[in-house]
Amino acid sequence: MGTRRRHTPEQIIRKLREGEKLIGQGSVLPEVCKQLEVSEATWHRWVAQYGGMKADDAKRLKDLERENARLKKIVAEQLLDIDMLKELNRGNW
Template identity: 80%
Template structure:
């Protein structure tokens, strides 16, 4: 049976992490907590490494910074291509 993948917002992830930590603190086992949260254990560990200790605002800011970083990387790549093209034109290799 294939499960449907869904995207969680950073706020949802942090909420689920808090809920899971609370359940673990009450003595629940991780596989049971993951079943209740409807995530895999791998997802739990990945989320905890990525978002552990963050607040909702921190996660939102991280997401904004990652988007901005991707945009800037794209700009740098485009500029590098422009520079290479201009160098080729300058050499007369067109």
């Protein structure tokens, strides 16, 4: 079984551009994927997620995803605090 590698969004976009260039030159997708060392499933997932993006766009997307996760954590913590205060208010402690 092969080792898993994580690619940065910039690396993914670079590989997508390189792959599109190879496909434009007449290569078939399985050949391109082999040359880029990614599976066809990975290629299709990357195209769906990053197709048409530039490196700056991908970096902004990652920053927004990180900020969204931070905000979701804050909301979850506040909900726990509210539930705790409701329990204390009811006298069930």
